[in-house]
Amino acid sequence: MIDDPLLVLEAGAAPAPDRAVATLDAPQWPGVADPDALRAQLLDWFSQYDNAGTRRTYAYALGLPIAWVDSLGGSDGPPARDGRATPPAAPRGPLHALAWFRWCATRDLDPRRATSAHVKAWLHALSAAGAARRTRQRMLATLSALYGHLAETGAVTANPAAIDRRRLGLVISTREPSPTIRLTAGQVGALLDASASLPHGPAPALRTLYATRARAVVALLTLGLRISELTGLDRDDLIRTGGDQVLRVHGKGGVRREVYVTDLARQALSDYLAERDRVGATATPARRGTPRADTTPLVATRDGNRCSRVDLYRLLRRVAAAAGPELADVADHIHPHALRHAYVTIALEQDARIQHVRADVGHASITTTEHYDRGMRTRDTTAADLVAAAIAAARQAPPPA
Template sequence: MEQDPLAVLEAVRHRSPAVRPLVPDESVWPGVADPETLRDQLLDWLSQYANAGTRRTYAYALGLPITWIDPAAAPERPGPPAAPPGPLHDLAWFRFCARRALDPRDATAGHVKAWLHALDAAGAQRRTRQRMLSTLSALYGHLAETGAVAANPAALNRARLGLSSSARESSPTVRLTAEQLKALLLSAARLPYSRSPRLARLYALRAVAVVALLTLGLRISELVGLDRDDLYRTGGDEVVRVLGKGGLHREVYLTDLAREALTAYLTERDRLGGTAAPARRGRTLAGGSPMISTRDGGRCSRVDLYTLLRRIATHAGPALDGVADRVHPHALRHAYVTIALEQDARIQHVQADVGHATIATTEHYDRGLRSRASTAADLVAAAIAAAPDPAP
């Protein structure tokens, strides 16, 4: 069987980057004479980002194998087959170049514009094209700085392309109400786990903890990156230290809702694991242990939690009718912001809570001014608690 000429751009399991040289008789990168050098240049760029979730997102968006930067990102596991590639799969930038036998370092502004037009023709929304162009521009900015390319071909006039940052559309994210968030919490608690009855309580408590943490406005990448050591007390309050975009940390205050859900989950997890210190008070003894883990103690992936949340929404009953298939982690982050503002929270507090670094008043927010009174978390939790119980 003829070898796929794009094999180098597909995830290859069972092999780690350290033991997988790109030799001509094993893998071919069309148009690239020195694939090892290009790979090292790309990994050098990705290594600048402290957040592993950011590295994986950028690699995936550009069409690079996730196993290059995270060999454990796609472990073999029993279960249903992976979903088929989406309509934009072959239009990831490096696949676009490879199908034209174009060395990405020789790309011009004309190639980038042709790629953007192809994305548009394939149905990519403006926000998607904005995001993909921004990622590409960041990559080529680095390659230009290091001398790998002469100039940045993605430094285009975005206004002419209809992709300027001021050209904003209404968000396609479903708007969830406080009542719907409560329905998700109740659904998580009663989610059926017929295949593992002995672990049913653990899995239900984990599901509730995931939803409760997402009601704090966390990004999904921030949630999966949390360790138990990130939970501690400051100023008399319990917080989680979250690693956000740009490698910046922020403190997120735990609501009673999130604290109780997390305590119940960690206590049950420790009980089943035989840990001597079942709960946690102050800084935990479980250094390096993921906050939300698989049954074997590994770190859950974003796909794991996305799938879990969609399953929770599907079982949430009438409150989620018509929107269950549109519920995803960012929808809960979106809900945090909208509910907080509806409850008259100060917008500066909300921006600080969710780590919106693009807002000048938040980007350089003085951590010394952060306190329990300067977070909208309790307002959002109170709105969820006050929401009427969904119809059975």
């Protein structure tokens, strides 16, 4: 047995030179007699997903090396989305060791021999570690999709993740409010204002670049984009069609959609790309109103590489912290999905047709969009103040004679 039973699942690890090394080509996998066959079965499932971001998300959630699914896009570098590199994986989180395949490895359990009892024990371990119900629900759904494929191809006899979710408390009603904070239009406006004046370090020559990038990121998130969609965009995804400027977004599940660019987002993006071209001395003549089209990332690091989700998450947190009193009470809870959530709730508050909102944000089911609508609670839609007023009135009334 190798020194670290999980090393086989840690691609890119740099072990000490005096210890045994389990690389991607090594035969060891705790509890698995035929690791090459298991890897092939897993890659067969991953290959069904066209979106490289989806493959990476599933691999990370299951505890598999990102390099395995990257290989589906070619051996050199990250997987390609129509030839495009994807951002790096997110860093390790508190549930890293409890991802399914790592959990199995620590028990010398071949995942293909897992039973529903193993899956339930894993879910209970996640719960004990503080995993939120939605996190457990999402991880179980991923696991069920994987085992459904393995059952169809004969790699396993049954799907051990096809269990009663209601008894496990993993069924979430559309009537249940979303845990994401609900930002008002005024708070989103405060984020935009703060992004333009965010301090950006000691390099004067780059301050305008960083300021315009910060504003462009916030403005693009006001379009209801997922963070993975934003990081995956290239400059040639910004096109003009039917007289309108749109972003061709490569969405969840490999579904592409067109997102209309508002004047606010268009100006912020135009300012950023113009400054980026000026600093990089790469500007070339472009059609009026359309940035230079190429295969570079739409939002990039100083060196021109693709920004990661973590990069933009941290940037947004910095913007929120600088936004002043308007966001003082919620700055620590701001994340990219909060702006996507805001797009839906603000649109529904403005009486937008729910079918249009669903198409804007790429929800697979209108039930998902309805969840945002039913989750909206305001003082105008609660009886709490009426009850309090009745209690106050009763306390002031004279006692009966």
